[in-house]
Amino acid sequence: MTDINDSFDATSRWWPVRRNSQARTAKTTVHAPAREWRRRFTWKLAATDLSIIVVVCSAGALALPGRTPETMIKVVDVAIFWMILLALYRTRSPQRIGAGAMEYKRVVDATVVTAGWTAMALVLTGSLDARWMFVVVFPVGLAALLSARWLWRRWLTRQSSVSGHFLSRVVVVGRSSDIHYVTERLSQHSGAAYKVVGAVYDEDVVPGHGAPYPQRAGLQTLENVVASTGADAVIVAGSLRDGSEAVKNLGWRLEESRTQIILVSSLTNVAGPRIRMRPVEGLPLMHVDLPNFDGGHHVVKRMMDILLSTVALLVLLPVFAALAIIVKKDSPGPVFFAQQRVGRSGEPFKMYKFRSMVVDAEARLEALKDQNEGHGHLFKLKNDPRVTHVGRWMRKYSLDELPQLLNVLKGDMSLVGPRPPLASEVAQYERETVRRLYIKPGVTGLWQTRGRNDLPMDESIRLDLYYVENWSVTGDIMIMWRTVKVMIKPEGAY
Incomplete structure (x- = not known):
């Protein structure tokens, strides 16, 4: 009797076969120290955010004249809602912390939305001095949150220079010119977010320039470079010789090791705020907003x-x-x-x-x-x-x-x-x-x-x-x- 998986193997070569252990590709074990270190760092950020919000909201509640148990409960609700929105806005996402303005912008957005919903709730329920919340609690809390993020970023920079800790250790993949461009930009402006630990060239030979990390020719060497360097992410710098098919195959090959793939956009002068992704029936559409010179x-x-x-x-x-x-x-x-x-x-x-x-x-x-x-x-x-x-x-x-x-x-x-x-x-x-x-x-x-x-x-x-x-x-x-x-x-x- 023919197993249904065997028929898939014969008729659809693209079907990912996972019938038994013999059919699976060998799993690449990767020890990625940056992954665990990053996880501990995000927990520190969360603890700091929680401490600031608890202190600010508690101080605001204690300063309220004629406070009642009901008002104290509402202040606690505001603090919980604030923390939830900081999480929903992904202010501690590894893709946003450590470098760039997006981390700060998301903290501001989450705080403003918290204040907005709090204002609506107070209009409907009352019994809490709204002026005190919006003149003192939210402004002071926002300033403290932003200051704490800045101080943590300074600490990250010191850790990267003194102890060699980075949020991500990356291997850069692509053509020689693209790899050179990306590694140069990361070394100059990424702070403690990324450390290049290897390069794999989509070419037959490795270019003649030296580098303080392993360099290999051919995409078939990628898994070995990732495993030997402890990388937790792969940056695809520009287009590859086999086009989008190569990127898809890389994703399949690296999924066992939980290695993230980061694509460098060819729109080098377009920043994140102008780019929006919209998947339609499995087709990822990238919307690029036009520059706004007035309004x-x-x-x-x-x-x-x-x-x-x-x-x-x-x-x-x-x-x-x-x-x-x-x-x-x-x-x-x-x-x-x-x-x-x-x-x-x-x-x-x-x-x-x-x-x-x-x-x-x-x-x-x-x-x-x-x-x-x-x-x-x-x-x-x-x-x-x-x-x-x-x-x-x-x-x-x-x-x-x-x-x-x-x-x-x-x-x-x-x-x-x-x-x-x-x-x-x-x-x-x-x-x-x-x-x-x-x-x-x-x-x-x-x-x-x-x-x-x-x-x-x-x-x-x-x-x-x-x-x-x-x-x-x-x-x-x-x-x-x-x-x-x-x-x-x-x-x-x-």
Whole structure:
């Protein structure tokens, strides 16, 4: 009598045969230390979130006048609901923690939704001081949650540098050029999220460059590399020679070892917020939203610019006065320097800075052009003789750029955006580069936090274009925070 599984074997070669132990492929045993370490870390995050919410809600409840057992129960309900939403929004998902803005954004979203549903419940039931909840409990709780995530991320970074612990140990698979691109990006910007422990080339030979991890040629070696390196994920860097069929086969081959597959999108300048997946009848459709250059998000951005620049100007007024006196005494000439730059839609505007060069700096530029150390058509010179003694110090800590807050308040610039270009730069823009002018230039941006003057021109343009098409309010806040750190520990500023 013929077994039904035998008929499947004969008629459908693609059918996954799991009839008995002899039919199964050999199971690859992988000891993945990052997997267990990551699990313990997420439990620490959960315990921290719970502790913060319990403390904040308890303090809020104890401070309520005329509290009753009913109000205490409602506060407990709010705390439980808050924790549930943090879990439902996957704020501790391994794909989001450790790097990028999404972790912080999800914490904010979960907290805002908690506050919204709490407001609706209080309107219907009452008996709890809603003002206290929304003025104190939720703002303080959100600030504490975000601060705790930032501190944990700092701890992760120290663990990766001191103890070699990472959230994921990955093997990168693909063609030589794709592997090089992905490994370079991960080494520069992934923090403690990913550590490359191996590379498997979809080619017949391994390229001649060395690497501090195993490199193998041919996808048939992948399981051995994963097992020997203890990797818990495989990054497919770009397209493979056998196309989507190769990715499907990789998934089948790695499922026994519970090794995750991560696909690098070919849309390298499109960020996660613009990408949505929608499966239709087994067909995974990737929706890519168009960039948004106006509308409600930009209204929020402008409101944030006005509020923060006004506060910053008021707080920094004594600093402005001190710097003005120092500049005036250091060298003859005006305190401020105004230079014409190109803003949104190609509109020119005067950008203000504290003067950091001698008065005749522009006239002396021609004699120094052959010493240019800048990239492309930008003139940069580390030991520029035109820079004053005070100017060199101000440039190091970006203090000369503080008057640009006036440009932000006027509406010429934004707090975060692409680097404000000169008219001579814009005249040499290629077709794609013109997209930098689709939104307002910024006092700071990705270029400011990634090396500034040390960046090659093509990398600076890439970062600006990436920001223009993928900016978000949460991302802006993170960039401003990183800018403060860069000002304290300058890099690439001269």
